[in-house]
Amino acid sequence: SAVISQKPSRDICQRGTSLTIQCQVDSQVTMMFWYRQQPGQSLTLIATANQGSEATYESGFVIDKFPISRPNLTFSTLTVSNMSPEDSSIYLCSVAPQRGGSYEQYFGPGTRLTVT
């Protein structure tokens, strides 16, 4: 398995500001993912972040709004820019270690964001 930590665990932010969420993994992984879980909803993939390349964004998500960094194989950040109340969600970091052909996927504890 992989142990994933996220910072901050929660935050309350004012509209128009930006928040950067950090994700740290206890082992090197190629593929990292960022998901959003809106209140009472399922998970929606924002982007896939591979080390050494630009993040790949899903339909409906753009780099200007959700810039991602992936400086090494154990760390990534997601920034939620120019926030509005609609951005209030849980943001989850996820990894797929793919060791030994396994396709297990693990999630961090999430960052609960409230925008006022």
Place this chain on the structure above:
Amino acid sequence: GEDVEQSLFLSVREGDSSVINCTYTDSSSTYLYWYKQEPGAGLQLLTYIFSNMDMKQDQRLTVLLNKKDKHLSLRIADTQTGDSAIYFCAEKGTGGFKTIFGAGTRLFVKA
């Protein structure tokens, strides 16, 4: 496009078995997952099954896969109050790394 569907709620009595059902549309699904999310927490991978299997058992958990009907189920034996959570079904296709999640089934366990 790909879709994963689950019923939204299930209520059982403590000690009974719980069966959570899921259907998916992607016939190329290779891996099917069950995750558990407790209040205020992230997702915990409970178990997963390859599409070439039809059953997997892990302690109190039994996963059944009917590939013909694209139906996946999770059975929790001797359900406890600590099993109260949201259970997400998810699938991943061959060669892809995008995991599609269902809306989640909220399991209530009555003492």
